[in-house]
Amino acid sequence: MKVLFVITGLSTGGAEMMLIKVLEHLDRRRFQPYVISLSPLGELAPRISALGVSVRSVDMKGGLSDMAGFVSLLRMIKTIRPDVVHTWMYHADLLGGLAARLAGVKAIGWGIHNSNLDADKTKLSTRAIVRLCAFFSPWLPRLILSCSEQARLIHIEKGYAAEKMVVVPNGFDLMRFKPDNNARHSVRKELGLMQDVLLVGLIGRFDPQKNHAGFFRAAGYLLEKMPSVRFLLAGKNIASANSNLLQMAKDAGVLENCHFLGLRDDIPRLMAALDVLASSSDGEAFPNVLGEAMASGVPCAVTDAGDSAVIVGDVGRSVAVGDMRGLAVAMQELLCLSPEEKQSLSEKIRHRVLSHYEISQVVRDYEDFYIHLTQDNGPKCF
Structure with missing residues (x-):
């Protein structure tokens, strides 16, 4: 055919x-x-x-x-x-x-x-x-x-x-996106970070629907509670040359904690390095980054845009669209789990992708x- x-x-x-x-x-x-x-x-x-x-x-x-x-x-x-x-x-x-x-x-x-x-x-x-x-x-x-x-x-x-x-x-391809401790170490080395630094990611192009300004506000709220957290951002026009992006981060007081990596071809590696993936979007249908992070065993804190809340189910955290303080709380909850809780949750997250989105x-x-x-x-x- x-x-x-x-x-x-x-x-x-x-x-x-x-x-x-x-x-x-x-x-x-x-x-x-x-x-x-x-x-x-x-x-x-x-x-x-x-x-x-x-x-x-x-x-x-x-x-x-x-x-x-x-x-x-x-x-x-x-x-x-x-x-x-x-x-x-x-x-x-x-x-x-x-x-x-x-x-x-x-x-x-x-x-x-x-x-x-x-x-x-x-x-x-x-x-x-x-x-x-x-x-x-x-x-x-x-x-x-x-x-x-x-x-x-x-x-x-x-x-x-x-x-x-x-x-x-x-x-999502569970052979391409999977937990990888080597990626976790190498990305932190690339960014010049200590190996125990907690890393929150936002992967997506610079677009109004992705709500980067909202993410930076949520990052600011999170830093009030956990000042050593770092933020990894990647995607089209997510670079230091984007003055609007940098101003958003500066206005929220989080610029010094952010790493802007631009458009990358090693997304599986970046995903596996994260402790939490965040989605601050105002509008989505079915965001691929959530499935990619979950296949990598990474928990997601998301706004309920499109099917985001359905995708993460009971193995992630979801808040109302626009609730950036709630998103900060969701990220904090996931970051503060014990090592045993994180490992158990990671296995459940990956199994959800296998069961629903393979x-x-x-x-x-x-x-x-x-x-x-x-x-x-x-x-x-x-």
């Missing part, structure tokens, strides 16, 4: 990384994948090519107004002649879905990887695309895959066809999704 993935772009992000994991674990005896990016190829394109997967770009620069790009997309789809088209993210859902339908493809599935559509956090153009997708959802896609239950509910509220929605969570099983659910797309008999419960 030929499966064509159409995605808005291939820069580093949660949805894009999940696409790579699907491609890595897809059963190639049954499925032949292709990838088309609407925007110019980003840094993840070489990783896809290295998997032996054809990846091409439409090189669209004008969004909905780029008719030449749309025609190019239509031609690519006709050339590939896929059995299934799975689109990822709003622009790809709309443009990829329309192009696939015009190319004669009936088995079209949309992909939703966002749950915050608040006006102050989402661009006007994106919200306009969402409204168009809601209008077309009753007839354009055969099924709509959401990576989280919260995202499913929010999009139904926005007018998406509820009867077409299915939920498949993100998945990548091989999640990709089997994706494969079931593609099979159901070819069957014109409505949604299925996977």
Whole structure:
């Protein structure tokens, strides 16, 4: 079966990384994948090519107004002649879905990887695309895959066809993300820290929804109780060159306790070095960093954004969105566990990922999704 993935772009992000994991674990005896990016190829394109997967770009620069790009997309789809088209993210859902339908493809599935559509956090153009997708959802896609239950509910509220929605969570590779004492030691050595220093991490790009300013406030509250804690931050634009980021940390009085590492390619190593992973987000769907930390045996203190509280369950701590003092308390509780309690909790955390979010099983659910797309008999419960 030929499966064509159409995605808005291939820069580093949660949805894009999940696409790579699907491609890595897809059963190639049954499925032949292709990838088309609407925007110019980003840094993840070489990783896809290295998997032996054809990846091409439409090189669209004008969004909905780029008719030449749309025609190019239509031609690519006709050339590939896929059995299934799975689109990822709003622009790809709309443009990829329309192009696939015009190319004669009936088995079209949309992909939703966002749950915050608040006006102050989402661009006007994106919200306009969402409204168009809601209008077309009753007839354009055969099924709509959401990576989280919260995202499913929010999009139904926005007018998406509820009867077409299915939920498949993100998945995680427990061989790649795992406890590693060597990583714990080497990261502290890299940062010039003593081996017994407690390290709290926030991994994610610099974006309003990630709420870095809120995290720094929570860090400030935590330092009042535990002044020796250090904070490791990594992700796109998380670097000393980002003056806005540094000012946020300075305003909260935590700059001297922070390490800004920028975009890294050793995230499994960084995760395994942490004592706690924090998520201060105002908006999420299914944050990959939580599953990655948990697979590494690291407890998470999170805001209840998207499915975050569901993901960490009873082996983490969750607080209301915006409650940074509560987030500080949650981090402190996890940091103050005894060594025996930490070890027991670490094992339970990793088992939760194995039971609910192991990548091989999640990709089997994706494969079931593609099979159901070819069957014109409505949604299925996977």
